[in-house]
Amino acid sequence: MTTAAAPCEPLRCDIAEDLSPAMSHRRAPAGAPAEGGAGLGATLRPLALDVAVPVGLYYVLRDGFGVSLVLSLAASSVLPAVRSVAGFAREGRVNGLAALMLAVNVAGLAISFTSGNPRWMIAKDSVISSVIAVAMLVSAVAGRPLMSAGMKPFLTKGKAGRIAAWDRLAAGSARFRRLEKTYTAIWGIVLLADCAARVAGAFTLPVGTMVWLSTVMIVVAIGLAMIVSGGVAAAPMEAMLRDADGCGMAG
DSSP: OOOOOOOOOOOOOOSSTTTSOOOOOOOOOTTOOOOHHHHHHHHHHHHIIIIIHHHHHHHIIIIISOOOHHHHHHHHTHHHHHHHHHHHHHHSSOOHHHHHHHHHHHHHHHHHTSOOOHHHHHHHHHHHHHHHHHHHHHHHHTTOOTTHHHHHHHHHTTOHHHHHHHHHHHHHOHHHHHHHHHHHHHHHHHHHHHHHHHHHHHHHSOHHHHHHHHHHHHHHHHHHHHHHHIIIIIHHHHHHHHHHHHHHHHO
16 A cells, blocks of 8 residues: 655745745646746846846946946946836835845945045945845845845756745745845845945055955955855755755655
8 A cells, every 4th residue: 555645735935026936837747848947047037137237237338338437327227226116016015136236326326426535435345235235134134035036046956846846945934934034144244244344444454455455355255155154054955945846746
C-alpha cells in the first residue's frame, strides 16, 4: 500500500509585490519548453525599469553627451517618478524601487547645489548612498525588503519550480520572510556604517587620502555585506527553496 505524498499547495504571495511579483506556475507537460527564461525575465523587469534604465540614462547623458549634473539627474528621475505615481494610482501602493531611485536623484539634486568645497564633493556620494541604506532598513522593518528584488532571480535562477517555491515560502513561511528581511537589513546596516565612516573621513582626513580611500571603503563594505548576508540569510534561503521545490515536484 503506497501513501500519497502530501501536496504542497501554492499560496498567493502578497509580500513586496512591486519588487518580486507573484507568479503562478503549473508543472509543464512532458516535452514542453522550459519556462526559466520567461520567469527570469519577469523577475528582472522591475530592476531593469526602476534601476538600470534611470542609472544608465544618467551616465549616458552626463558622460556620453556632456549634459550637466542637474539636468542628467532630472532626466533620469522622470521614469521613476512616472512609475511611482502610476503604481500608486493604479494599485494604491508605492512602487518601492522606483520611489527609492527617485529619492536618490532628489538627494543628488539637492547636494549638487552646495558649494564647490572638495570635502563636500567627496561626502556627496556617501550622503546619497545613505538614502539607499536607510530605505533598505525601513523596507526590512516594514516587511517589504528591497533586496529581495535582486536576490530572487539569483536564488531561483529563472526556474519555474524555484520561483513557485519562493512565492509559496514568501507567503507561508515565517522563517523565510525573516531571512528575507535579515538579508536586506544586513546590507542596510553595513552600507549605512560605510556612509557614516566616509562622511567622517571626508571632513577629518586629508582630501588627497579620501579620494582613494573612499573607493576602498565602499568596496570593502560591499564585500563584507555579501559575505555576511550570504552566510546568514541567502544560504539558508537557498536550502529552503531546494526543499520546497522538491516538495512541489513530489506533489
